[in-house]
Amino acid sequence: MSTEGKTITCKAAVAWEAGKDLSIETIEVAPPKAHEVRIEIYYTGVCHTDAYTLSGKDPEGAFPIVLGHEGAGIVESVGEGVTSVKVGDHVVALYTPECRECKFCKSNKTNLCGKIRATQGRGVMPDGTSRFTCKGKPLLHFMGTSTFSQFTVVADISVVAITPDAPMDRTCLLGCGITTGYGAATITAGRGGIEEGSNVAVFGAGCVGLSVIQGAVRNGAGKIIVVDVNDSKEEWARKFGATDFVNPMKLPAGTSIQEKLVEMTDGGCDYTFDCTGNVHVMRSALEACHKGWGESIIIGVAAAGQEISTRPFQLVTGRVWKGCAFGGVKGRTQLPSLVADYTEGRLKVDEFITHRQNLAGINQAFQDMKAGDCIRCVVDMRAD
Numbered sequence: 573m574s575t576e577g578k579t580i581t582c583k584a585a586v587a588w589e590a591g592k593d594l595s596i597e598t599i600e601v602a603p604p605k606a607h608e609v610r611i612e613i614y615y616t617g618v619c620h621t622d623a624y625t626l627s628g629k630d631p632e633g634a635f636p637i638v639l640g641h642e643g644a645g646i647v648e649s650v651g652e653g654v655t656s657v658k659v660g661d662h663v664v665a666l667y668t669p670e671c672r673e674c675k676f677c678k679s680n681k682t683n684l685c686g687k688i689r690a691t692q693g694r695g696v697m698p699d700g701t702s703r704f705t706c707k708g709k710p711l712l713h714f715m716g717t718s719t720f721s722q723f724t725v726v727a728d729i730s731v732v733a734i735t736p737d738a739p740m741d742r743t744c745l746l747g748c749g750i751t752t753g754y755g756a757a758t759i760t761a762g763r764g765g766i767e768e769g770s771n772v773a774v775f776g777a778g779c780v781g782l783s784v785i786q787g788a789v790r791n792g793a794g795k796i797i798v799v800d801v802n803d804s805k806e807e808w809a810r811k812f813g814a815t816d817f818v819n820p821m822k823l824p825a826g827t828s829i830q831e832k833l834v835e836m837t838d839g840g841c842d843y844t845f846d847c848t849g850n851v852h853v854m855r856s857a858l859e860a861c862h863k864g865w866g867e868s869i870i871i872g873v874a875a876a877g878q879e880i881s882t883r884p885f886q887l888v889t890g891r892v893w894k895g896c897a898f899g900g901v902k903g904r905t906q907l908p909s910l911v912a913d914y915t916e917g918r919l920k921v922d923e924f925i926t927h928r929q930n931l932a933g934i935n936q937a938f939q940d941m942k943a944g945d946c947i948r949c950v951v952d953m954r955a956d
């Protein structure tokens with residue numbers, strides 16, 4: 573029996589308040605309104621940004637909310653005026669939408685889209701209301717995606733159809749971590765990606781950092797030096813193509829990580845990437861850049877109230893500080909080609925999955941993520 577136009581009752585992991593475990597609840601998901609799409613979520617990854625918002629440190633975090641932004645599924649129904657996807661399409665949800673009409677979308681300098689950013693940040697759909705209720709109370713949406721629900725509703729500009737040949741328990745990861753790191757190296761850095769032969773340092777070898785390494789390898793980087801406080805990340809980093817590994821905690825007394833990197837690269841790195849969210853690491857990453865042209869790209873999300881600092885002289889002498897969301901990737905236009913890179917063997921995705929959980933085990937997925945041996949945990953939303 574078709575569910576089109578009807579409210580769907582399903583399970584979701586609800587964050588009732590900051591700092592508390594998610595609660596598996598029965599919720600109601602209203603049908604999509606005009607220019608909205610209802611998706612049955614099959615798989616979702618759990619990203620550090622979900623944990624960050626759940627912790628209460630996100631200035632935009634509000635509760636109760638359905639978190640999750642790394643999801644893949646199948647379109648169940650569409651609202652009036654939706655032409656970009658249809659019922660039955662395999663899709664990835666996009667927390668960075670692409671309307672193709674706003675000044676950001678029309679610019680080739682950014683992937684940020686302004687069309688629904690204000691309502692997305694307030695946890696509501698573009699018309700200012702929620703499609704989720706639980707026990708008679710409305711629940712907020714998260715990052716325009718809310719993939720911790722078996723069914724979710726997103727704006728039509730926040731979803732992209734991909735080939736049904738790609739397994740959804742892998743493509744969900746292209747909804748955030750992998751795309752972010754890979755895009756940062758191949759799109760955001762420099763003028764459209766790292767140039768061949770460039771020396772690169774990647775701070776933090778989690779899902780995002782390992783994906784930066786993949787992008788650096790793809791663009792023919794020279795040295796790819798990984799900096800991580802966790803020695804077990806060396807094996808991971810080398811498996812993805814790193815040429816060197818440095819644990820900053822193990823440097824001789826009096827030697828800073830930036831001094832070490834400058835020495836290893838004859839004057840500094842051409843590109844450095846912060847994939848930790850630690851503002852002190854961000855400073856080191858900037859100061860490890862080569863005088864005159866070195867560029868440092870901030871990817872990590874720092875907690876509310878944290879600020880970056882360095883001597884302005886670092887910038888006066890030609891180092892550049894920049895950053896990106898979702899790797900600079902315009903999701904509706906560019907994600908299908910990343911999926912092709914995966915299905916045709918040019919992009920590692922399977923290798924990132926170290927843990928799996930069912931929806932009922934989603935709190936364990938958050939615990940798994942905090943352990944040093946987890947790169948990504950994929951949650952099967954349809955299994956109890």
Ligand SMILES: NC(=O)C1=CN([C@@H]2O[C@H](COP(=O)(O)OP(=O)(O)OC[C@H]3O[C@@H](n4cnc5c(N)ncnc54)[C@H](OP(=O)(O)O)[C@@H]3O)[C@@H](O)[C@H]2O)C=CC1
Pocket residue numbers: 619620621624748749752775776777778779780781799800801802805820847848849850853870871872873874896897898899943944946947
């Ligand atoms: N801008 C964007 O669009 C996006 C940003 N993010 C953000 O990117 C960041 C990275 O995400 P993810 O890869 O999943 O995170 P992980 O925690 O998996 O990886 C971070 C790695 O950095 C290591 N680390 C921690 N402190 C330091 C330090 N001082 N110096 C060097 N290494 C350190 C960690 O070690 P240990 O394991 O011991 O803690 C870990 O190995 C997060 O802040 C996340 O919120 C994520 C997706 C998109």
Ligand SMILES: N[C@@H](CCC(=O)N[C@@H](CSC=O)C(=O)NCC(=O)O)C(=O)O
Pocket residue numbers: 619621622630631632633667668684689748873897898
């Ligand atoms: N809400 C936070 C900022 C969180 C943030 O920076 N999110 C990234 C994506 S992180 C994904 O895992 C992002 O897309 N930023 C751009 C944006 O427009 O939100 C805060 O208010 O500090």
Ligand SMILES: [Zn+2]
Pocket residue numbers: 619620621622641642748749
């Ligand atoms: Zn994320």
Ligand SMILES: [Zn+2]
Pocket residue numbers: 669670671672673674675676677684685686687
């Ligand atoms: Zn736009």
